[in-house]
Amino acid sequence: MRQLLFFFSLTIFAFAALGQQKINYQAQGDAYLTHHDYDAAIKYYTKLIDSSGIEKSALPVILFHRAACYVALKHYGAAQLDYNAAILINPQYCDAYTERGVLFESFYFDPKRSSKDYYKAISLTSISDTKALSILYSDVAGDEFNMGNIDSALNLATIAIHFNPTNAIAYISRAGIYISLTAYTRAIDDLNLAINYYSGSDKKELSKWYCNRADTKTMNKQLKDAINDYSFAVKLDSNNCKAYWNRANAYYQHGDYQLAIKDYAVAINFQTFDKDYNSIYLSSLYDSKAKCEIGANLLDDAIKDELDAINVHKEIGKNYVDLGLAYTLKGDFEKAIHQSLISEQHISNTMATSYIYTLVANNQYMLKKYKKALAYCDTATFWNANDEDAYYYRAKVYLKMNNKEKAMSDFNTYIQLNNEKHTINYFFSLYYTGKGEDAINLLKQTILNTTDDVQVMRYYYNLACLYSLMNNVDEANKYLKLSIDKGYSKKYASVDMDLDNIRNTSDYKITVSSHK
Numbered sequence: 001m002r003q004l005l006f007f008f009s010l011t012i013f014a015f016a017a018l019g020q021q022k023i024n025y026q027a028q029g030d031a032y033l034t035h036h037d038y039d040a041a042i043k044y045y046t047k048l049i050d051s052s053g054i055e056k057s058a059l060p061v062i063l064f065h066r067a068a069c070y071v072a073l074k075h076y077g078a079a080q081l082d083y084n085a086a087i088l089i090n091p092q093y094c095d096a097y098t099e100r101g102v103l104f105e106s107f108y109f110d111p112k113r114s115s116k117d118y119y120k121a122i123s124l125t126s127i128s129d130t131k132a133l134s135i136l137y138s139d140v141a142g143d144e145f146n147m148g149n150i151d152s153a154l155n156l157a158t159i160a161i162h163f164n165p166t167n168a169i170a171y172i173s174r175a176g177i178y179i180s181l182t183a184y185t186r187a188i189d190d191l192n193l194a195i196n197y198y199s200g201s202d203k204k205e206l207s208k209w210y211c212n213r214a215d216t217k218t219m220n221k222q223l224k225d226a227i228n229d230y231s232f233a234v235k236l237d238s239n240n241c242k243a244y245w246n247r248a249n250a251y252y253q254h255g256d257y258q259l260a261i262k263d264y265a266v267a268i269n270f271q272t273f274d275k276d277y278n279s280i281y282l283s284s285l286y287d288s289k290a291k292c293e294i295g296a297n298l299l300d301d302a303i304k305d306e307l308d309a310i311n312v313h314k315e316i317g318k319n320y321v322d323l324g325l326a327y328t329l330k331g332d333f334e335k336a337i338h339q340s341l342i343s344e345q346h347i348s349n350t351m352a353t354s355y356i357y358t359l360v361a362n363n364q365y366m367l368k369k370y371k372k373a374l375a376y377c378d379t380a381t382f383w384n385a386n387d388e389d390a391y392y393y394r395a396k397v398y399l400k401m402n403n404k405e406k407a408m409s410d411f412n413t414y415i416q417l418n419n420e421k422h423t424i425n426y427f428f429s430l431y432y433t434g435k436g437e438d439a440i441n442l443l444k445q446t447i448l449n450t451t452d453d454v455q456v457m458r459y460y461y462n463l464a465c466l467y468s469l470m471n472n473v474d475e476a477n478k479y480l481k482l483s484i485d486k487g488y489s490k491k492y493a494s495v496d497m498d499l500d501n502i503r504n505t506s507d508y509k510i511t512v513s514s515h516k
Contacts, residue, residue, distance in 0.1 A: 025051065029065065038069040045069070060086035060093050067099065076107050094124040098136065105143060115143035134164030138173045145177055153177050168197040172209070175216070184220035191216060207237035215246055223254045241270040248288065255452050257296040264289035283313035287322055294326055297454045297487050302326040317346030324359055331491035333363040354384035361393045365400075366495060373397045388417035392425045395432065408433060422446050424462050436470050457486035465498035477507035484511050 029044035067082035083100040101117030137160035145153035157174035171194035178187035191213040214229030230247035248263035286309035293302035306323035320343030327336035361376035377394035395410035430439040461483035467476035
C-alpha cells in the first residue's frame, strides 16, 4: 500500500466559454492550492463551480482539485462527494477513481470499495503506462490482502513488480504478504530490493523500511543481522522508537541483557514524553526491561521496573507474575506468593494460570509449607496436565512427605514431558531417579557451552546443590562460592534445603557469612 498521493495538475485551463473573471477564479484557486492554503483554494474553486457558463467538460477537473483540498483538511465526506460528482460527469476519469480509492483505503479503511475503484482505474489506464499500472496493482494487492485473499494479493503484487521492476512500494507490499505466509527469506529478499530501489530523500521513511527488514530477520532467527538493521534505522532516524524497542527485543533473545536494558530505557523515555502514549505499551516496556534485569541478575532493578509496569497499567497479569519471579530469585518468598496470586485475577489463559500456581508451589516449598505446596501443584496440573514443572515440584514435596513412590512417579513424568533435556529441573530429576553422575556430567557440559556469565552463575549454584545432595561437600562448597562470588542471592542460598548437607561446614559459613 502507499501513502496518499495527490495528483495535482495545476495547469491553468483556458476555457473559451468562461469570462476573464471565471478564469481568474481557477488561477487563484490553483495558486492557493500550490501554497497549501486549502481553505482559500476551496473558496475560489467553489465560486468557479457555482458560476454560470462553465463548460461541463471542465467541471470534473475543478471538482477533483477541490476534493484534494478537502482531503488535505480531513473533510473526507465532502471530498467523496466531489469525487463522486466528477466521476458522474466523466465516467472515464481515471485519476478520480484512483484518488477515491485512496480515500476509501487510507481514511475509511474499506478495502472492498477501494479495490473496486482501483480495478476501474486499471481498466482505464493505458497498457503503455507501466509505472501507473504498477502503482495501481500494488494498491489493489494491499486491498486483497486486507480482505484475506492472500493468493490473489500475492499474484497482484507480482504483476505490479512485472510492470515496474523498480517499484519499491510493490516490493514492500509483496514482502508483507510473504511475512503473513511465514516465507521470511522471500520477504527479506523483497525488502532488500525495496531498500535498493528507494529513491526518496525522507530518512524517516527509509528508517521504517530498515526496521521492517530487521523485524523480518528477527522472525527468521537472524538476530545479529536484525540488530545491524535496527542500528542503521536508528542512525537514519534517532527518534524511531520502534527501532529501539525491537532492537531491545532482539538483544534480549540474543542474551545481550545489558544492551537490551539500555534500548528499553530509551523506548520508555519516548513513551513517557509522548502525550498520547498508550499505557499498555509503556507497561510492556517496563516489564520487558525487568525481564532483562532478571536475566542480568539485577533483581532490585527488576523489582522496581515491574512495580512501575504495574503502576502504569494494573490489569496486566504477567507483570505480577514476573514480579513474583524476581522476588523468588531474591529469596523473598512471601512477597513472591503475594504478587503471583494477584496475577490470577488478571489472567484467563489456562497455561499461564498453571504457571502461576507452579510458581506459588515452589515458593511454598521453600517456606517448608508442604501441604500448601502440594495443593498448588495439584491445582497447576488441573489447569494444564502437561505442566512439567508442576510435576517436578510436586515430586520434591512428596519426598519431604516421605512418599517416595509418588515422588519417583512425578520425577519420571517430568522427564517424559521435558523436551529440552538441559533444564535445571531435568538435571535434578535425573539425580532423584538414580542418575546423579549423568546429571553432574550434563550440567558441566552445559556450563562449558554457555557464554552468558549470569547463566553460568546459576548453573554453578545448581551444581553446588547437586553435589550437596550427593554429600560431596568439597565440590558443593567450591561451586557455591563461585556462584556467590558472581552475584547469586545469599538469602536464597541460606534457606535452600538442597544445601542442608553443607550448612554446618566452615566453607559454607564463610561463603554466606555476609548475609544478614
